[in-house]
Amino acid sequence: MRNILITGGAGFIGGHVVRLMVQKYPDYRIYNLDKLTYAGNLENIADVSALPNYRFLHGDICDVEYVNRIFNEYSFEGVIHLAAESHVDRSISDPLAFAKTNILGTINLLDAFKSLWKGQWENKLFYHISTDEVYGSLGESGLFTEDTPYDPNSPYSASKASSDHFVRAYGETYGLPYIISNCSNNYGPNQFPEKLIPLCIHNIEQNEPLPIYGDGQYTRDWLFVIDHAMAIDQIFHKGEVGETYNVGGHNEWQNIDLVRLMCEMMDRKLGRKQGHSAALIHFVTDRPGHDKRYAIDATKIDKTLGWKPILTFEKGLDQTIDWYLNHKEWLTNVTSGAYRQYYNKQYQAQ
Ligand code: NAD
Ligand code: TYD
8 A cells, every 4th residue: 555645636627636646546555634715625536435445535635743743654655746726817816825835835745745755765756746837928929838047927926936935945945746737727617617618608607797907808728627647646656756748738818708608608508599699798997017929849758658638628528518507516515605705806996
């Protein structure tokens, strides 16, 4: 049995990673460390929570005493670190929260891993999950490769870039075995509805305005979350220590085109007249420091590990919309209370 720690496993991507690992590797004991912030929801992984090789640990990655205690108690050989504050708009209103969790929390985990193994690194791995946003913004052409210089523009991407640097620094300085992957925008079931795709699905269903920042001509490279979870599995098991892997969907969409596509698909599904939902599109004040375009060159992970995204965007989006339409209770639960207050503040008077 190997004891593996997954952080942030009650969140969007972490939940899919926990499910995959618990089901695929009965010989691993998977420990899911999550603080259960507004973005963490144990409902996301309820279907695997009773399996004997799964255990939930409720705690904060920034809590030095707690993190050291669990590392000593369970001797984690592998760490897959996803816990983070993850929403750019929230990072603009509260950068310090992002610095604390994303930077200090990561350092705390690195320290606990280092103190536990004291240089006995054989078969050990600290795998840090990061974002393509660390590379900054692309112009009309070009793709992010693993060699693109870091140039983060938002407090979120600056905090993720900093955590990536600390992980590399622990590798260089202490020999700590690490891998980092930088992925493009994910979408799929269980994503918190503050992010563009679930926010629009929810608002279309509710006949509420669809807030598009600026002129809507910002481009993102969308990847289905289960394809990302499979990439994480490949990288964790076959990736080379000290390497970075870019993960992406080869699937660029301007926001406005993507939202129009969702409107058409949902009008069909909800039996509404074509054009009904597109009338909800509402251009609002742009996000400050808004990155124009992200797009990933995923050649390295394809050539070295044989990973490619499997699901087409049409199928992935179709499944995602169906999931939200069939899980209204999940949406109602996560969009009540504190989320309502955030939503009103973020989009007030627009
Ligand atoms: P998410 O916001 O849905 O989930 C984050 C999880 O971390 C939640 O369960 C939350 O409770 C937990 N968490 C937050 N602070 C914590 C703390 N101090 N201690 C313990 N747990 C804490 O995020 P996500 O979209 O699933 O992203 C997961 C990771 O993947 C992040 O590191 C993010 O930077 C990275 N990433 C996300 C995307 C994307 O499109 N969502 C793309 C590339 C990389
Ligand atoms: P988001 O889902 O927040 O991901 P990220 O900022 O990490 O790329 O946003 C995706 C794109 O959609 C981004 O260009 C910002 C834009 N957007 C809107 O136009 N309106 C919104 O209400 C939100 C949340 C995002």
